Amino acid sequence: MTTKVTAPGKKSLQTSLEIGKAVKAYYANIKEAKEKGVPVIWSYGLIPREIFNALDAPAIYLEHLPVVIGTKQLSGHYIQIAEEEGFSRDVCAFHRCFLGCAVAKEREPYLEKFFAPPDIIVATNLPCMSESKSFLYVADHYGIPYHFVDAPINTWGSDIPDYAVEYYVDQLQGAIDFLVEHGFNYNRDKLKESVCLSKRLVELWNEIDGYRKAVPSPMSSVDGFTACYPLVSLAGTQLGVTLYENLLEELKQKVANKEGVLDNEKLRLMWFGVPPVYNMGLLNYVEKYDAVVVKSMVEYIVGGAYDPSIMDPERPLESLAYKSLVDIINPTSENMVDFVVKTVKEFKIDGLIGSVKRSCGLLPGYMRLIKDAVYQEVGIPTSIFDLDGMDIREYDDVTSKANLDSFVESLLASKRK
Amino acid sequence: MITAGVDVGSLTGKTVILKDNEILAWNIIPTGPDSSETAKEVFDMTLKQAGLTMEDIEYIVSTGYGRVVVPFSNKNITEITCHAKGANWFFPSVRLILDMGGQDCKGIRCDDTGKVTNFAMNDKCAAGAGRSMEIMSGLLDTPLAEMGGLSLDIKNRLAPLSSTCVVFARTEVLGYLHEGTHKNDVLAGACEALADRVYTLLKRVGIEGDFVISGGIAKNIGVVKRIEQKVGLKANICFEPQIVGALGAAVFGRGILEKKTAKKK
Numbered sequence: 001m002t003t004k005v006t007a008p009g010k011k012s013l014q015t016s017l018e019i020g021k022a023v024k025a026y027y028a029n030i031k032e033a034k035e036k037g038v039p040v041i042w043s044y045g046l047i048p049r050e051i052f053n054a055l056d057a058p059a060i061y062l063e064h065l066p067v068v069i070g071t072k073q074l075s076g077h078y079i080q081i082a083e084e085e086g087f088s089r090d091v092c093a094f095h096r097c098f099l100g101c102a103v104a105k106e107r108e109p110y111l112e113k114f115f116a117p118p119d120i121i122v123a124t125n126l127p128c129m130s131e132s133k134s135f136l137y138v139a140d141h142y143g144i145p146y147h148f149v150d151a152p153i154n155t156w157g158s159d160i161p162d163y164a165v166e167y168y169v170d171q172l173q174g175a176i177d178f179l180v181e182h183g184f185n186y187n188r189d190k191l192k193e194s195v196c197l198s199k200r201l202v203e204l205w206n207e208i209d210g211y212r213k214a215v216p217s218p219m220s221s222v223d224g225f226t227a228c229y230p231l232v233s234l235a236g237t238q239l240g241v242t243l244y245e246n247l248l249e250e251l252k253q254k255v256a257n258k259e260g261v262l263d264n265e266k267l268r269l270m271w272f273g274v275p276p277v278y279n280m281g282l283l284n285y286v287e288k289y290d291a292v293v294v295k296s297m298v299e300y301i302v303g304g305a306y307d308p309s310i311m312d313p314e315r316p317l318e319s320l321a322y323k324s325l326v327d328i329i330n331p332t333s334e335n336m337v338d339f340v341v342k343t344v345k346e347f348k349i350d351g352l353i354g355s356v357k358r359s360c361g362l363l364p365g366y367m368r369l370i371k372d373a374v375y376q377e378v379g380i381p382t383s384i385f386d387l388d389g390m391d392i393r394e395y396d397d398v399t400s401k402a403n404l405d406s407f408v409e410s411l412l413a414s415k416r417k
Numbered sequence: 418m419i420t421a422g423v424d425v426g427s428l429t430g431k432t433v434i435l436k437d438n439e440i441l442a443w444n445i446i447p448t449g450p451d452s453s454e455t456a457k458e459v460f461d462m463t464l465k466q467a468g469l470t471m472e473d474i475e476y477i478v479s480t481g482y483g484r485v486v487v488p489f490s491n492k493n494i495t496e497i498t499c500h501a502k503g504a505n506w507f508f509p510s511v512r513l514i515l516d517m518g519g520q521d522c523k524g525i526r527c528d529d530t531g532k533v534t535n536f537a538m539n540d541k542c543a544a545g546a547g548r549s550m551e552i553m554s555g556l557l558d559t560p561l562a563e564m565g566g567l568s569l570d571i572k573n574r575l576a577p578l579s580s581t582c583v584v585f586a587r588t589e590v591l592g593y594l595h596e597g598t599h600k601n602d603v604l605a606g607a608c609e610a611l612a613d614r615v616y617t618l619l620k621r622v623g624i625e626g627d628f629v630i631s632g633g634i635a636k637n638i639g640v641v642k643r644i645e646q647k648v649g650l651k652a653n654i655c656f657e658p659q660i661v662g663a664l665g666a667a668v669f670g671r672g673i674l675e676k677k678t679a680k681k682k
Contacts, residue, residue, distance in 0.1 A: 409498050
């Protein structure tokens with residue numbers, strides 16, 4: 001495997017380090033539970049984390065494990081193993097990465113700290129159907145039980161009809177029943193508490209976003225990439241809330257002191273698509289032009305893009321069903337497009353960078369819609385280019401930087417005019 | 418006021434020396450393994466041709482993939498920005514530029530000053546670039562300069578080629594040749610595939626206004642005719658389409674000098 005030129009993202013916040021430690025502790029706890037004989041669940045981010053909290057079930061989220069692998073530039077190795085197993089290069093690179101990791105005979109010592117083989121799979125079709133098929137392969141490989149949660153595709157926008165919520169509540173209850181059958185104890189009070197903490201988590205996230213809109217930007221998207229982790233794995237936990245309280249305080253201070261990521265911020269950019277997790281330094285690359293990537297798509301497709309007022313602890317499953325269905329990652333283009341346009345306006349974005357991961361069946365389709373909507377409604381240009389954020393083998397540093405150079409140069413020229 | 422632009426591309430190095438608003442000299446050489454050396458070599462050649470020395474040049478702007486390794490440049494600017502500026506110098510009414518370089522291809526939209534308003538580059542594949550034509554040239558044993566003309570002289574029918582991958586296209590060409598397909602028909606297929614690919618790129622940035630093609634493939638009449646047909650616009654091509662980026666760099670140099678002079682006053 002050839003080594004590519006990569007650089008880790010430059011973080012500027014103390015809380016990012018705390019979140020990094022929380023990530024390690026999260027996986028260490030799962031490994032410890034496994035050693036004690038507790039079954040480990042592999043699941044996907046839009047199965048509400050709160051359900052696993054209510055069952056005291058250790059769960060690994062399969063859009064996060066590939067990120068852990070990718071940040072250490074190991075994704076190419078595991079993707080190749082999945083391809084050797086017979087998976088096409090057209091299968092999602094995230095899925096190939098966890099598939100390769102799941103079936104690998106050996107894993108690097110670093111990765112062993114994070115890797116706990118699955119005992120149970122809880123799959124879903126939200127946001128993409130192919131994930132459920134990838135999970136079936138893992139279930140077959142390990143000979144373990146598999147449960148599928150069917151989420152209705154949101155064709156209604158932000159107003160989800162009762163019948164859809166009721167259907168998804170039944171699906172979530174089915175997952176709970178399945179896990180109880182496999183030895184877990186369900187505690188409804190804990191679910192209510194978890195919903196309450198989730199609500200607080202998203203309220204804090206929204207407050208954090210409020211401070212991130214400040215000029216100069218107090219936080220880059222490199223920090224944001226780490227900061228969104230609690231939304232994935234720590235939703236409904238006190239630890240998640242505490243981390244966001246700390247982050248909020250840190251940002252308040254920075255904004256009060258007018259302390260930005262850059263001393264002389266000239267451009268504010270947004271990244272749509274998966275940034276190169278193996279080379280997050282690319283997001284810092286534009287800083288030589290006094291440009292900062294203030295926000296990225298990843299930060300709002302991980303389960304926090306909903307109005308927290310919909311969370312009612314007295315109706316926990318209904319709340320979780322509603323928040324999952326209304327999440328912008330549920331494939332309804334209007335929600336996603338509207339959200340990006342709103343973000344571009346509120347964060348005073350000067351340009352949108354769209355990186356296309358060809359093996360994604362969902363996001364590339366949004367690019368054109370978003371490019372047009374952002375230009376028509378806000379007059380902001382978008383540069384779209386190929387960049388697989390997970391498969392390091394596909395990465396072309398020269399071309400990626402050439403695209404960024406040209407785009408930033410044209411934005412600066414427009415500003416001067 | 419004498420300025421120079423140096424464009425170190427993936428396949429060729431180019432230099433243009435501009436005196437006020439007139440091209441004094443220009444040169445193109447193949448890019449060697451050392452981009453810095455290529456820049457120096459082509460620059461020295463051009464100086465000599467113009468009867469100038471390095472000290473005579475008041476400002477040098479480098480561009481192209483090798484722009485950052487040109488040790489004697491005062492500033493570097495990306496090739497997309499320079500191509501738009503250069504195309505605007507040759508054809509002030511231009512609003513759409515197709516630059517078909519050695520290893521990549523760009524669709525560029527610009528305003529009346531030559532400022533980039535939108536662009537798109539080809540993805541990580543040489544199928545829309547000069548390198549693909551070089552491969553076909555070798556495979557079909559036809560000089561690059563003759564390929565375009567021959568491709569317009571179809572003997573039987575155009576042999577359709579893959580427009581997605583030059584390596585697969587190579588296999589397809591071999592298949593056609595083994596079947597006895599006439600070389601011209603295969604060349605027509607190669608030019609058509611390239612035109613298809615760049616047309617998609619142009620559609621992405623928006624087809625509108627006066628149109629310029631720059632880069633080496635602008636010399637291939639077979640590709641140019643097919644692109645014109647698809648785009649529905651006549652392509653403006655300058656006397657040497659490979660120097661458009663270097664010229665744009667020299668024009669930027671002049672602009673920078675003019676600003677400096679104005680400030681002093």
